[in-house]
Amino acid sequence: MRNMAIKRVLISESVDPCCKKILQDNGIEVTEKSNMNKDELKAQIKDFDALVVRSATKVSADVIENAGSLKLIGRAGTGVDNVDVEAATKKGIIVMNTPSGNTISAAELTCALVMSLSRNIPQAVMSMKAGNWDRKKFMGAELYGKTLGIIGLGRIGKEVATRMQSFAMRTIGYDPITPPEVSKSWGVEQMSLEELWPQCDYITVHTPLMPSTTGLLNDASFAKCKRGVKVVNCARGGIIDEAALLRALESGQCGGAGLDVFVEEPPKDQALINHPNVISCPHLGASTKEAQARCGQDIALQIVDMVKGKALVGAVNAQVLASTFTPESQQWIRLGEALGKLLKACNTTKQPYNQVHITTQGECLKKSAEFLSSAVFVGLMPESSENGPNLVNALTLAEETGITIKKGHSDGNQAKATCVLEASVNGSVYKASGTVQTAVPVLLELNGSVFRQPVPLSGNLLFFRAAASPQLLPSVTGELAAADVEIDHFSASSASGDDQWYCVGVTSLLKDLSTLSPLVKEAAQLTA
Numbered sequence: 001m002r003n004m005a006i007k008r009v010l011i012s013e014s015v016d017p018c019c020k021k022i023l024q025d026n027g028i029e030v031t032e033k034s035n036m037n038k039d040e041l042k043a044q045i046k047d048f049d050a051l052v053v054r055s056a057t058k059v060s061a062d063v064i065e066n067a068g069s070l071k072l073i074g075r076a077g078t079g080v081d082n083v084d085v086e087a088a089t090k091k092g093i094i095v096m097n098t099p100s101g102n103t104i105s106a107a108e109l110t111c112a113l114v115m116s117l118s119r120n121i122p123q124a125v126m127s128m129k130a131g132n133w134d135r136k137k138f139m140g141a142e143l144y145g146k147t148l149g150i151i152g153l154g155r156i157g158k159e160v161a162t163r164m165q166s167f168a169m170r171t172i173g174y175d176p177i178t179p180p181e182v183s184k185s186w187g188v189e190q191m192s193l194e195e196l197w198p199q200c201d202y203i204t205v206h207t208p209l210m211p212s213t214t215g216l217l218n219d220a221s222f223a224k225c226k227r228g229v230k231v232v233n234c235a236r237g238g239i240i241d242e243a244a245l246l247r248a249l250e251s252g253q254c255g256g257a258g259l260d261v262f263v264e265e266p267p268k269d270q271a272l273i274n275h276p277n278v279i280s281c282p283h284l285g286a287s288t289k290e291a292q293a294r295c296g297q298d299i300a301l302q303i304v305d306m307v308k309g310k311a312l313v314g315a316v317n318a319q320v321l322a323s324t325f326t327p328e329s330q331q332w333i334r335l336g337e338a339l340g341k342l343l344k345a346c347n348t349t350k351q352p353y354n355q356v357h358i359t360t361q362g363e364c365l366k367k368s369a370e371f372l373s374s375a376v377f378v379g380l381m382p383e384s385s386e387n388g389p390n391l392v393n394a395l396t397l398a399e400e401t402g403i404t405i406k407k408g409h410s411d412g413n414q415a416k417a418t419c420v421l422e423a424s425v426n427g428s429v430y431k432a433s434g435t436v437q438t439a440v441p442v443l444l445e446l447n448g449s450v451f452r453q454p455v456p457l458s459g460n461l462l463f464f465r466a467a468a469s470p471q472l473l474p475s476v477t478g479e480l481a482a483a484d485v486e487i488d489h490f491s492a493s494s495a496s497g498d499d500q501w502y503c504v505g506v507t508s509l510l511k512d513l514s515t516l517s518p519l520v521k522e523a524a525q526l527t528a
């Protein structure tokens with residue numbers, strides 16, 4: 001991928017020192033500034049190519065608006081809910097996380113909270129520190145034979161399940177995506193939430209926070225649970241509705257809660273924290289030396305690999321980019337961009353295209369329609385000074401303008417892999433098709449004119465449509481010479497009807513295309 005030079009990185013939180021060291025060892029300048037407020041971040045972010053955060057830095061749309069030419073937001077951890085991913089995508093900024101670095105630590109804290117809830121350990125500790133020796137007050141209950149409901153059977157949910165099974169807990173769960181046979185293979189029986197609620201002695205949640213999981217445990221679901229059910233939230237504040245939890249604790253419907261995360265962090269309202277049956281931590285799930293070392297190392301190595309063009313790992317908003325890290329795909333991306341630029345230059349209607357159709361042909365492009373479409377729009381969309389359009393935001397920007405986009409693959413028995421781009425505005429249709437030959441993107445056809453020799457799409461190119469005539473070339477070359485423009489190469493197409501398209505490789509672009517030649521009916525120029 002081009003334009004991915006990351007020279008300066010801002011780390012805005014306490015991230016393991018190995019992150020800074022790996023980046024610096026790879027020639028990247030690193031600035032560490034913890035505890036910046038929003039205004040400070042907004043003022044400084046424009047000076048950096050990448051920002052590395054944990055969960056405390058709120059990278060909201062207004063911060064991103066000030067991001068200058070920021071190219072990447074790296075999350076040394078799992079949740080990216082502190083980053084406005086949509087705003088970052090529109091701005092062409094990659095958002096990347098390290099989803100497995102802290103899985104074990106979050107799972108272990110969850111298990112610790114379940115165990116602490118079963119034996120009132122934190123309350124007993126506090127009581128002893130206050131000078132008491134109260135053996136009756138802290139009567140517990142064994143985990144042996146009890147049922148643990150796990151909502152969200154992803155990385156952490158799975159690790160929690162296998163650990164709690166060693167206490168002979170029965171593990172049941174719910175996840176709309178993890179297949180039941182997969183969770184069954186690690187001992188979790190899946191069922192609907194309606195079936196799950198009444199069976200659980202303990203419930204733990206391990207989903208992202210999103211509309212479908214916000215308030216998953218609420219007044220209605222607590223009412224369906226066993227009286228005295230104990231709950232744990234080491235995922236995100238708000239998955240268990242905090243007000244409903246307090247009501248359930250007060251009524252005894254909920255027998256205890258272990259909370260690592262809160263809707264507001266740190267929480268201003270202390271009502272839950274002060275409840276005697278609540279044990280809590282200040283978002284410590286990932287706070288182990290091992291998890292921090294893994295996340296710090298992972299995010300630094302992912303950034304370095306991306307800069308070196310080796311791989312794109314962990315990008316949450318730029319899946320299309322991940323498939324572009326091979327030398328072969330690079331050339332196809334260049335082709336897509338050049339075809340997009342060519343049709344942008346051909347459009348003299350002064351109105352943007354309202355329909356664009358991208359078709360790939362040939363076996364080797366079977367799975368390439370997505371990234372080729374993004375590449376086409378990088379070339380086709382108007383250029384903006386900051387970050388774009390690029391492969392992260394081009395399709396989003398195009399969709400926003402209301403262009404109807406069709407992507408497809410036609411298998412046929414095509415010997416040659418080609419990309420065909422067709423764009424229309426107010427009934428005028430422009431079409432270009434190209435391929436990659438010996439690692440060079442080339443144009444095969446423009447608006448019905450098939451070039452006798454494929455035209456290499458690189459450098460300054462002048463295209464024009466005219467009727468074949470002996471006067472045409474002298475007239476055009478004369479105009480070019482008058483404008484001090486030299487010719488590198490010339491390509492003609494096979495005649496189709498009266499007019500045909502020609503292409504001239506030139507040393508520089510013309511200032512004014514209208515002076516080209518009275519014989520030229522249409523012209524376009526670009527730098528590919």
Ligand SMILES: NC(=O)c1ccc[n+]([C@@H]2O[C@H](COP(=O)([O-])OP(=O)(O)OC[C@H]3O[C@@H](n4cnc5c(N)ncnc54)[C@H](O)[C@@H]3O)[C@@H](O)[C@H]2O)c1
Nearest residue numbers: 079106152153154155156175177206207208234235285286
């Ligand atoms: N407390 C901490 O410090 C800490 C540390 C790491 C991760 N986390 C958080 O833990 C959560 C889980 O992390 P993970 O790495 O296991 O994520 P994951 O993506 O591996 O797993 C999440 C699972 O939730 C499932 N899911 C989605 N919607 C659901 C729904 N409506 N009902 C039930 N399941 C649903 C998904 O299918 C997926 O299997 C995330 O919110 C993450 O941010 C917190």
Ligand SMILES: O=C(O)[C@H](O)COP(=O)(O)O
Nearest residue numbers: 054055056077078079286
């Ligand atoms: O999503 C995560 O990775 C955890 O919530 C950890 O967040 P932290 O890196 O701020 O501790």
